[in-house]
Amino acid sequence: MSTRIGADEVVGTDEDPAVEAARRPGRLRRQEKWAALALLLPATLGFLVFYIYPALRGAWFSLTDYDLLSDPEFTGMDNVRTLVADPQVWQSLRITAVFSLASIAVTMVLALGLAALMQRLRLGPGTRALLLLPWLVPNVAIALIWSWLLDANVGFLKNLLEQIGIPGFTFYNAEAALTILVLISTWAGLGYTALLLYAGMLQVPHDLYEAAALDGATEAGMFWRITIPLIRPVLALVVVVSLIGSFQVFDLVQVGYGNNPIPEVRVIYYYIYQQAFNFYRMGYASTIALLLLLILATLTFVQLRLMRANRSDLA
Amino acid sequence: MTATLTTVRPVPGSPPARPRTRRRRPVGVGAVLAWVVVGLVVLATVFPFYWMIRTALTPAADLITDAGRLFPSDPTLINFRRVLGLATLEETVAAGGSGASIDFVRYTLNSLFYAGSVAVVQTFSCAAAAYAFARLHFPGRDLLFGVFLAGLMIPPIFTLLPNFALVRELDLVGTMAGLVAPALLMNPFTIFFLRQFFLSLPRQVEEAAMLDGVGSLGRFWRITLPMSRGPVATMVLITFVAMWKDYLWPLVAGNSDETRLLSVGLGVFQQQSPNTSPDWTGLMAGSALSVVPVLLILLLLGKQLVQSLNFSAGK
Known part of the structure; x- marks a missing residue:
């Protein structure tokens, strides 16, 4: 019996685990079961209490009217009907989807370029660490810094953009707000994403480039024909992790725009938060969260399929 | 013969080959x-x-x-x-302030405690489970691992709502215990990541120890764990950063002075600043203070961090 759930399989063994287990005396195997129980206990406890139980409970909440003070009251499909007819849910999902797709597209293109430069210029770890700075800073500080840079009165970046002929790029400008959110999230994630892709590029065997160079390939040709195909698994992983992450955008909006954000940036996490913690509609918030779960599960499924298709690239 | 042919053949679809000297290292x-x-x-x-x-x-x-x-x-x-x-x-x-201040030392200590305790405890709890999944034989192993992995698909907001209800029922809102509990013991990704690494370790050392009568727990603690210092440190570091930046859960569950994190404290400070004319100099001073600990981490651990990321993407 060998595990087939995880991606790659046992590397360091040349023996079938079943054969090996059969050779072991019974006392050892009993000891092993107890050891497994002990080793699994903490994580399983955390899993049962803070994953399984709340997941089941969340599903139950989604069918109730629950204000946190009195007990949840079963209302059947009422919340679902409300959700279908609630334009703000669909509007928020649309905004979130546009935000996610745009910020991933921009981040991936820039990060690929940056990673390729890191690889070619052999950028030292000091510079690479510097590029990680925005990833380490809480989004609260990032939201504050950028709302100041783009302040409508004396924002430094806003003034700069005005001087080169791009007016109206201010934080609270409804038309620019979503674009600004995308740019901030790109700025915050660029270095981190580039480093992950760069790590993938380090795995590409050097002689492939040397052979291609002997064949007269150009830098660009090598990038498209060698680098991109061979880092596709890392690329797929990064894309979907970013996708799931950016669907959860919240802090930038909640801090940047305060308690009453302009409609253009009301993302889905903010809407759920508002329903649950401002209006105490825990049941309805759970219904929206359940919808989000279904959407993200579908996206994750698609991702896993993509990754499997890409596995053999560097075999 | 082939060499002369290949050097003049341009790569299909890309510009004609440039002189060889341009290729290996970009100069000029x-x-x-x-x-x-x-x-x-x-x-x-x-x-x-x-x-x-x-x-x-x-x-x-x-x-x-x-x-x-x-x-x-x-x-x-x-x-x-x-x-x-x-x-x-x-x-x-x-100086244009509202009289609001940030209890900087206390919030920083709270953040350090929150991020530090979760990073260390969670990583070890997950390492123990990962070892059981990678090396031990017990009934239902693969099924349980599959169920754990499914936890990856749950968006945090879906469990956050019931977890808040639970912490509230236990009267732990605004306590450090309630704040750390949900993340303390379990993170499906950490288990998945460390299991993959344990599977890639050679079995010979462990088998030798087994012949010497070292039990499963001893092999985990004295052999596998010391051999896995790199990936374990990676997970501790990545978890630390994620918890350091955590916002939504600390916002709802840790909103008391004893448990307020630096990120939440900064947000509260901003909300106390008048909306019409924000106290920008104060907000930037607060943001700067919140970046100081991160800068220290980057200065002390920057290279380790960069290597960790390389490692996590390379696996």
Whole structure:
């Protein structure tokens, strides 16, 4: 019996685990079961209490009217009907989807370029660490810094953009707000994403480039024909992790725009938060969260399929 | 013969091959351009932080006159002093503040405790489970691992709502215990990641120990764990950063002075600042303070961090 759930399989063994287990005396195997129980206990406890139980409970909440003070009251499909007819849910999902797709597209293109430069210029770890700075800073500080840079009165970046002929790029400008959110999230994630892709590029065997160079390939040709195909698994992983992450955008909006954000940036996490913690509609918030779960599960499924298709690239 | 043929054959679909000397290491115009691009990226990454510090050192009265200056014409520490609560009320009001301050030391300690305890305990709890999944034989192993992995698909907000209800029922809202509980023991990704690594370790050392009568727990603690220092450190570091930046859960579950994290404290400080004319110099001083611990981490552990990321993407 060998595990087939995880991606790659046992590397360091040349023996079938079943054969090996059969050779072991019974006392050892009993000891092993107890050891497994002990080793699994903490994580399983955390899993049962803070994953399984709340997941089941969340599903139950989604069918109730629950204000946190009195007990949840079963209302059947009422919340679902409300959700279908609630334009703000669909509007928020649309905004979130546009935000996610745009910020991933921009981040991936820039990060690929940056990673390729890191690889070619052999950028030292000091510079690479510097590029990680925005990833380490809480989004609260990032939201504050950028709302100041783009302040409508004396924002430094806003003034700069005005001087080169791009007016109206201010934080609270409804038309620019979503674009600004995308740019901030790109700025915050660029270095981190580039480093992950760069790590993938380090795995590409050097002689492939040397052979291609002997064949007269150009830098660009090598990038498209060698680098991109061979880092596709890392690329797929990064894309979907970013996708799931950016669907959860919240802090930038909640801090940047305060308690009453302009409609253009009301993302889905903010809407759920508002329903649950401002209006105490825990049941309805759970219904929206359940919808989000279904959407993200579908996206994750698609991702896993993509990754499997890409596995053999560097075999 | 083939060599002469291949050197003149252009790669299909790409511009004709350039002279060989341009290829191995980019020299001349290309390299200069590449370095300029990297320089611009570094500048774009660092400048917002520079501007934050510059603003924090500027007296509020000079904000408009200094709007375009790279250095404050009359630098001051008053903003830091009033944000830390070290200035008198008159000084604070004169400098444009609302009298609100950040209990910086306490919030930083809270953040360090939250991020540190979760990072360490969670990683070890997950390492133990990962070892059981990678090396031990017990009934239902693969099924349980599959169920754990499914936990990856649950968006945090879906379990956050019931977890908040649970912590509230246990009367733990606003306590450190309630704050750390949900993340303390379990993270499906950590288990998945460490299991993959344990599977890639050679079995021979463990088998030798087994013949010497070392039990499963001993092999995990004395052999596998010391052999896995790199990946374990990676998970501790990545978890630490994620918890350091955590916002939504600490916002709802940790909203008391005893448990408020730096990120939440900064958000609260911002909400106390008047909306019509935000206290930018104070907000930037607060943001700057919240970046200081991160800068220290980057200075002390920057290289380790970069290596960790390489490692996590390379696996």
